[in-house]
Amino acid sequence: MEDQRMWEDLNTDCLVNIFGRVGMESLLLDVPFVCKSWYKASLIPSCWQCIIFPDFSADQTFDFSRQGVEPNTICERFVSEFRIDKSHFSSTAFMKCVINHSRGKATSITLPAYCTQEAVEFVAHECPDLVFLDISRYLLFSPSRKLISDLICKWENLVELWLSWSYNLEKILSQISVHCKSFCSLRVSYASIHKDEALTITTLVPNIKYLNLRSADFDRDSLVSILRGCKSLVLLDVRDCVGFNEADEEILKLSSHISKFMCEGSKEELFIIP
Template sequence: MRKPKWEDLDRNCLVSIFGRVGLESLLLAVPFVCKSWYKATLIPQSWQHLDFSVLIYDDSRYDVDFPSRLMDTYRVEGDFPITAFIKSVVKRSGRSATYIVLPELPNRCMDEALLYVADECPALRTLVLHFKVFQGFHGPRSKVPNYISKWTNLQSLKLQSSFDLQELLTQISIHCKSFVALAIECAKIGRDEASAIVNFLPNIKVLDLRYAFMRQESLMTILQGCKQLEVFDARDCIGFNEGDEEILKHASHIRSFKHEGSDSVNIC
């Protein structure tokens, strides 16, 4: 009996695997294994999971950064075309991308890439933005709340920070009926922001507000109002003390409530 070969794997099986391996493997390894693997990378569903954080050089991971290796492999000369690369990869997904991570990039590149994702990724379920969503900034970053209407399948959103939180949550409540997870690093959660989370995200199951500036009254508003919370990360926050008995009492319905390292000192 002939031993099965990797190139004989069912095409649908290959696509399912390649949808999880990441951009580096999809672009620098998989297409060069054999013809059947190369053909599988031409199927849009192989490009549903797009993490563009590989564009940011990390010398602890590689001897040569990803853009340089990509340019060497495909014999591209000159400066790395960041925007064109992101758009070409998103285009390969055939509007089927469900997971996208966009890192901090030069303003012009970031703005154009975000606009393209808004128009070409209607199936998006998870979006991670490693940059601040500005209020008053005259560009696409300030228009992130306006893009939410294009992502009606969105279930999870992670932000580096946001100054448009109430407007953002308003749009999510209107357009994203399956939304269940929100993460905002270093957020400022005052009375209005806490009320917006409760009022606009009544079905929220996962909430990550680590490193937030959040008084105890705002935290209590969330704990009392978000009855379906299953995971709540409020570690290393400023504005309340870890181990507070009242907080723990109102968080008892949450399967995983993390609040270690939080302190009420030094908050204005």
């Protein structure tokens, strides 16, 4: 009978390739405890290139008081596994711990809905190679939204950004236009796109290739302005929007050069059935 190869005997490069896909919780709390080779591989920064943070509570507190109950969130498991003093645990310290694993090699980060200014600044300083940044959850709830526009200059390699709402859009895109020369993809959830927002997009990122404004509140003329001003678009997602009709002939004609134009479900007005 031929010898069977064991998982722990896999080449380190193979392990890193796999571990980079399993997610933060497994990489922190499962993989390192399987065997020595897996533990060593989990410490390699390449495993931590893509970091998606879980959501934390608004007041940054955690319920560790449930006696006899198995920890069921990543934070509870983290505290339990590493025997951390519960009174000293914080989301900021947790985020710093995760970021430190990447040793500056993280290229993709999704921020949680609630995190401190200190944590966001730490991400900016310790992750200079970011290519993708998702701050859509963070912008929905953070009291320090203006901070992001001040930190964009730290991410010169940024290619894709996910936002929520249109708050501070001009300041964010103005910084991107100056500092992020490879930027080509923008997603704005729950956006309100009117004259000013359309002008901001066409003026500051006219060569954008991928633009996702799904479920936006649109001014029809603003969509026309974007179609006329952003000639490099290869994808434009304006599905389920309010402010224009998906069958609008002028819009369909103006978008005919876009490889992937999606407008299904968009209506001129939102009808609410009582």
